[in-house]
Amino acid sequence: MSASFGPYTTTPMAEDVALTPQLVGERVRLRSLQDSDRDERLALGRHPEFVRLNGGQSAGADRPFTDADADRWFAARSESLRWAIEFEGQLIGEARLDNVDVEQRSATFAIGIYHPRWWDQGLGTEAARLVLGHAFDDLGLHRVSLTVLAFNERAIASYRKLGFVDEGRERESALIDGQWHDDVRMSLLDREWRAANA
Numbered sequence: 001m002s003a004s005f006g007p008y009t010t011t012p013m014a015e016d017v018a019l020t021p022q023l024v025g026e027r028v029r030l031r032s033l034q035d036s037d038r039d040e041r042l043a044l045g046r047h048p049e050f051v052r053l054n055g056g057q058s059a060g061a062d063r064p065f066t067d068a069d070a071d072r073w074f075a076a077r078s079e080s081l082r083w084a085i086e087f088e089g090q091l092i093g094e095a096r097l098d099n100v101d102v103e104q105r106s107a108t109f110a111i112g113i114y115h116p117r118w119w120d121q122g123l124g125t126e127a128a129r130l131v132l133g134h135a136f137d138d139l140g141l142h143r144v145s146l147t148v149l150a151f152n153e154r155a156i157a158s159y160r161k162l163g164f165v166d167e168g169r170e171r172e173s174a175l176i177d178g179q180w181h182d183d184v185r186m187s188l189l190d191r192e193w194r195a196a197n198a
């Protein structure tokens with residue numbers, strides 16, 4: 001990242017957006033994906049509740065996470081600004097800024113900690129805060145938005161702690177196990193981020 005790239009005041013530059021810098025918090029470290037992550041991801045497997053919270057069908061939610069799944073997961077590493085989340089030296093999840101638009105200074109955010117053993121300890125929220133700091137303070141984005149299933153109350157609570165504001169509901173936008181569910185759209189603006197992190 002260029003040292004002269006000041007926060008808030010300039011339009012982000014394409015070469016800055018392409019970088020995935022290391023982001024270090026008190027407990028988690030975010031870094032670009034590395035070769036050894038493929039096998040770590042494979043070993044972590046697929047947890048049915050993680051699948052459910054991401055809108056997957058229950059049929060197949062407990063099928064094994066295969067070598068082919070791990071390969072596909074790893075191959076997507078450069079499709080967006082994508083960080084591996086490490087806790088105590090271990091891969092526990094990932095966070096992404098997708099759809100980075102340098103003209104409109106916007107992006108969408110996604111995060112997932114793969115196993116419940118690491119939920120509800122503030123680790124995901126800490127990781128998200130690091131990514132948002134990069135989005136607003138380094139890249140100079142104006143707006144970060146996300147979509148979350150309305151029944152994913154844990155994620156919504158985490159996003160609200162980060163300052164995300166509800167924008168509306170996409171009614172019955174997800175068909176899961178034969179039942180319709182709403183999605184909630186949320187966003188965070190640079191001035192809200194600054195006010196919350198002054």
Ligand SMILES: CC(C)(COP(=O)(O)OP(=O)(O)OC[C@H]1O[C@@H](n2cnc3c(N)ncnc32)[C@H](O)[C@@H]1OP(=O)(O)O)[C@@H](O)C(=O)NCCC(=O)NCCS
Pocket residue numbers: 050053054093111112113114118119120121122123124125126147148149152153154155157158
């Ligand atoms: C969403 C996620 C990143 C949040 O990270 P996290 O580290 O677990 O979040 P935190 O521990 O900081 O906060 C979770 C909050 O939800 C609350 N919570 C947990 N279950 C809840 C429920 N059923 N209803 C309401 N609140 C709930 C916790 O009490 C906590 O709030 P608090 O800090 O005020 O007590 C992480 O849980 C995760 O990856 N989950 C699985 C995948 C997923 O849902 N991804 C998001 C898809 S949009």
